[in-house]
Amino acid sequence: MVYESSSIAIVVFVLMVAGTVGLSFYLGSRARSSHGYFAAGGSIHWFVNGIAFAGDYLSAASFLGICGMIAFYGFDGFLYSIGYLAGWLVALLVIAEPLKRLGKYTFADALASKFQSDGIRTAAGFSTLVVSLVYLVPQMVGAGVLVKPLLGLAYWQGVVLVGTIVVVIVVTAGMVSTTYVQFLKGGLLVLFSLLITVLVLIRGVDVHPEGARTSPQRVTVDASGQRFIDGVRLGTGDSEQNVAPVGRVVGMADGRTSTGPVGPIAFLQAISASRIELSQTNKSTEDGRPVVEYAPRVVRGDEMMAPGNLPAFQGIRRAELFPKLDFVSLMVALFAGTASLPHILIRYYTVRDQASARKSTIVGIGAIGFFYLLTLYIGFGAMVSGALDPSDSNMAAPLLAKSFSELLFAAVSAIAFTTVLGTVSGLIVAAGGSVAHDFVAGMLGMQLNDTQMIRVAKIASIGVGAIAILAGLAFEGMNVSYLVGWAFAIAASANLPALLMLLFWKGTTKQGIIAGVVVGTIASLLWIAVCPEMFKTMYGLDPNTAWVPFSQPGLVTIPLSFLAIAIVSQATKPSQR
Amino acid sequence: MHTSANQVDEESDEVIQRRQRIGLRLLLFFTLAYAGFIGLCTFAYTWISETRLSGIPLTVACGVGLILLSIAVAMVYGVWNRRAR
Numbered sequence: 001m002v003y004e005s006s007s008i009a010i011v012v013f014v015l016m017v018a019g020t021v022g023l024s025f026y027l028g029s030r031a032r033s034s035h036g037y038f039a040a041g042g043s044i045h046w047f048v049n050g051i052a053f054a055g056d057y058l059s060a061a062s063f064l065g066i067c068g069m070i071a072f073y074g075f076d077g078f079l080y081s082i083g084y085l086a087g088w089l090v091a092l093l094v095i096a097e098p099l100k101r102l103g104k105y106t107f108a109d110a111l112a113s114k115f116q117s118d119g120i121r122t123a124a125g126f127s128t129l130v131v132s133l134v135y136l137v138p139q140m141v142g143a144g145v146l147v148k149p150l151l152g153l154a155y156w157q158g159v160v161l162v163g164t165i166v167v168v169i170v171v172t173a174g175m176v177s178t179t180y181v182q183f184l185k186g187g188l189l190v191l192f193s194l195l196i197t198v199l200v201l202i203r204g205v206d207v208h209p210e211g212a213r214t215s216p217q218r219v220t221v222d223a224s225g226q227r228f229i230d231g232v233r234l235g236t237g238d239s240e241q242n243v244a245p246v247g248r249v250v251g252m253a254d255g256r257t258s259t260g261p262v263g264p265i266a267f268l269q270a271i272s273a274s275r276i277e278l279s280q281t282n283k284s285t286e287d288g289r290p291v292v293e294y295a296p297r298v299v300r301g302d303e304m305m306a307p308g309n310l311p312a313f314q315g316i317r318r319a320e321l322f323p324k325l326d327f328v329s330l331m332v333a334l335f336a337g338t339a340s341l342p343h344i345l346i347r348y349y350t351v352r353d354q355a356s357a358r359k360s361t362i363v364g365i366g367a368i369g370f371f372y373l374l375t376l377y378i379g380f381g382a383m384v385s386g387a388l389d390p391s392d393s394n395m396a397a398p399l400l401a402k403s404f405s406e407l408l409f410a411a412v413s414a415i416a417f418t419t420v421l422g423t424v425s426g427l428i429v430a431a432g433g434s435v436a437h438d439f440v441a442g443m444l445g446m447q448l449n450d451t452q453m454i455r456v457a458k459i460a461s462i463g464v465g466a467i468a469i470l471a472g473l474a475f476e477g478m479n480v481s482y483l484v485g486w487a488f489a490i491a492a493s494a495n496l497p498a499l500l501m502l503l504f505w506k507g508t509t510k511q512g513i514i515a516g517v518v519v520g521t522i523a524s525l526l527w528i529a530v531c532p533e534m535f536k537t538m539y540g541l542d543p544n545t546a547w548v549p550f551s552q553p554g555l556v557t558i559p560l561s562f563l564a565i566a567i568v569s570q571a572t573k574p575s576q577r
Numbered sequence: 578m579h580t581s582a583n584q585v586d587e588e589s590d591e592v593i594q595r596r597q598r599i600g601l602r603l604l605l606f607f608t609l610a611y612a613g614f615i616g617l618c619t620f621a622y623t624w625i626s627e628t629r630l631s632g633i634p635l636t637v638a639c640g641v642g643l644i645l646l647s648i649a650v651a652m653v654y655g656v657w658n659r660r661a662r
Contacts, residue, residue: 075636079618082640085647086611092651093600097593269632305634306626307618316622324619331615335608354588358658365651369644376641 001243001389003149004236009410010151016414017165020421023184024169024177034450037174037457038105038433039349046356048183049347050363055182056343057084057368058189059423060142060394062375063416065480067400068393070379071247072278074304076313077379080481081372083331087338087488088368090496092361095339098503100348100357106430107345108438111498111517115510118442123517125438127494128342130521132431133467134490135341136424138483140472143420145394145480146413156473162417163469166424170432170461174454178425179350185422188415190367193374196397196412199404200381204259205270208248208386212277216295217243217390220286243294245399246279247388250298264377271380274301278383279390294390304383312482315550326550330485333554337488340495343426346433394480424468428461435460485552486528493520493557501565512569520561527553592661599657607650614639 035041044052062084069077103110108124140159147158169177220228227234232241253273262270280297283290303309308317312330315323338344348357382388382400389395398416402409436457440446448456475483498516501508528534532543533551617625618636628635 075634075640078637078640082611082614082643085644086607089604089607089647089650093604093654094597097596265631265633268637272629272633272637302629302634305637306622307636308622316619328615328619331611335611355658359655362651362655366648369648373641373644376637 001149001245001391001395002235003152005149005152006406006410008406009413012407012410013151013414013417016418017421020181020184020418021165021168021172023180024172027177027180034105034453036176037454038429038437039346040175040179042350042352044179044350046351046360047363049179049351049356049360051186051367052179052182052350053186053344053347053360053364054190054367054371055184055186055419055422056347056426057338057364057423058186058371058419059484060139060146060416060420060480062371063189063193063419064142064146064394064397065484066372066375067378067382067397068395069310069481070375071382071388071396071400072393073310073313074380074383075307076310078372078376079307079313079331080334081375083334084338085365085369085372086335088361088365090336091339091344092358092365094503095345095499096348096357096361097354099345099499100351100354103349105346105349106434106437107342107495108434108442110345111502111513112442114502115513117510117514118445119514120510120517121438121442123514124495124498125434125442127491127517127521128434128438129431129464130525131340131487131491131494132342132427132434132464133471135343135484135487136427136464136468137471137475138480138487139420139424139427140468141475141480141483142394143417143424144472144476145392146398146416146420149392149395149398149413155476159469159472162420162424163465163472166421166428167462167465169421169425170428170465171458174457175346175350175429178422178429179347181418181425182422185415185418186367189419190371190374192401192408192412192415193371193378196381196401196404196408197374197377200377200400201264201267202261203381203404204262205249205252205267205274205384206259207252207257208250208277212250212298213296216282216293219243219292219294221289221291223289243389243391245387246277246294246296246390247383248277248386249274249384250277251275267377268305268380271301271384272305274384275299276301276304276384279388281390292391304380322549325555326552329489329550329552329555332558333485333489333492333552336492336496336554336558340491340499341488342430342434342491342495343423345495346430347426428464428468431464432457432461435464482533482551486524489528489552489554489557490521490524492554493524493561495520497558497561497565501562501569505566505569507569507573508565509569509572509574511572512565512567515568516561516565519564520557523560524553524557527557595661596658600654603650603654607646610643610646614643 066077102113108121111124112120143162144155144158279294282293382396385403387399387403398413401412530547531551532546535541535546536543630638
């Protein structure tokens with residue numbers, strides 16, 4: 001679909017970004033010490049921190065990705081919502097308070113606290129950098145995809161724009177500005193999602209008067225690179241034609257044509273009883289040039305409420321074990337990964353004490369859980385809105401907003417953009433802090449004063465920002481959800497076993513912790529490098545020739561990390577006298 | 578183990594250990610519910626997809642239920658801690 005950049009969208013977008021950067025400069029002038037820069041002086045109120053947790057966590061993958069997946073594939077997108085939220089209970093019930101008690105600035109502080117080990121600090125710093133970088137990739141890819149329809153910019157321009165703005169935000173004020181940006185963004189995201197949900201319920205479900213389409217839309221490219229749809233030049237001008245939006249109800253089981261305004265349960269019942277026209281994308285080549293066909297596909301609503309429609313989850317419906325284990329492995333990683341993400345863990349140091357850490361996590365769970373419930377209505381609302389772009393599932397939520405009003409589209413798109421800014425800021429603060437504390441001060445043993453420590457972190461942030469931009473460009477077109485799933489798997493394999501064993505097993509040794517972090521990080525990276533999805537998407541090889549049987553590593557690499565800690569701790573335990 | 582550069586709560590080891598115990602029990606309870614749901618989606622796909630609860634497929638009902646359960650468990654833990662203090 002070709003998008004015209006809207007002047008309202010641009011004005012709202014510019015105002016929002018200017019407000020964010022202005023807030024950073026203002027708060028930056030107030031944070032002078034390293035405790036202020038890295039941990040907001042431990043002075044953030046627990047409620048603000050709780051909403052900021054939501055801002056940190058509800059990334060582009062959560063908002064654009066999940067709503068888009070539900071709109072195109074139904075219930076499978078909601079499985080991500082369930083997994084993402086479930087992981088927060090691990091954070092609340094076993095990680096939050098000990099982490100606050102033991103650490104100061106970084107996750108490595110807590111891990112190294114018992115043994116005062118630079119080896120642990122180095123290993124944890126390494127895993128923090130790896131996880132931050134892997135998690136940054138889908139955020140940058142999401143930024144590039146989003147800016148294209150919003151501002152009419154090219155993908156690479158979107159990636160560079162986000163990278164640059166975020167580095168400016170982080171370098172100006174560190175954790176203080178990041179926290180308030182997250183607070184505003186998280187609050188706005190939940191409020192606007194609620195507004196869209198209310199509008200979806202008021203609109204109800206209507207059968208489209210024209211019924212189902214019978215012929216596909218066919219996009220071709222000529223020798224000069226000009227694109228055509230069904231023989232007419234693709235575009236929004238007078239003599240041009242755009243891709244027609246899809247996603248409409250073509251019949252309801254009880255013969256009704258409209259439900260009128262409905263409640264939350266009646267809406268789901270109406271979707272379940274509907275027949276819905278979606279689109280199936282078929283790609284081929286003709287005379288060596290690409291042809292894309294969007295064929296109408298009528299599905300039953302209740303079928304879309306069953307798992308296994310998403311290509312990545314179709315293994316659930318197969319009889320073989322390994323495709324099923326791929327799904328289980330992803331859900332294990334989502335459950336175990338949240339409490340291991342560096343940009344989430346450092347947020348525990350921005351509040352005053354353990355009780356505040358606990359209370360802010362509960363507020364975060366409330367806000368995030370409420371948002372994920374809304375994704376069900378936004379996703380299914382988009383599915384039957386008649387406004388879906390068949391070429392881009394990520395645009396489902398903004399286009400649903402556009403079906404209500406241009407101003408709502410502008411606001412939702414700008415919030416989605418600050419969503420990317422917020423999450424990327426958090427990750428870069430975590431990575432920069434880790435370089436300053438864990439590598440320069442810890443591993444290299446350099447004695448740095450406050451000013452020097454902040455300067456090192458800022459230089460590292462610029463470097464991480466540059467790497468994130470390059471990675472975002474390199475991974476264009478990669479499935480964002482898959483990338484996020486991998487980031488969770490690496491975090492869960494590298495960090496969670498070490499944290500849990502340190503807290504709950506007295507036999508854990510320094511060497512065991514180091515082994516767990518290193519084995520978890522490297523094993524999950526290696527697994528991903530040789531998995532079927534990488535063979536297919538990145539290497540262009542037959543996925544059946546991959547070296548491992550499924551693509552999500554968590555089910556194997558998390559236990560492997562526990563095992564490494566147990567074995568090495570046993571082998572290195574101090575002799576009893 | 579209980580020293581840090583952060584402000585340290587004035588709590589006894591006994592309170593901390595009791596909190597750890599209740600936290601682990603709640604986590605075990607929730608983990609079983611989560612694992613059960615994932616297990617049903619994976620290994621009883623047909624049954625969970627075709628069973629209805631008030632006209633809504635059981636998958637959606639269970640999924641919404643798990644999200645509400647997450648919020649409820651977090652609140653129970655919060656209330657327990659407030660009483661314990």
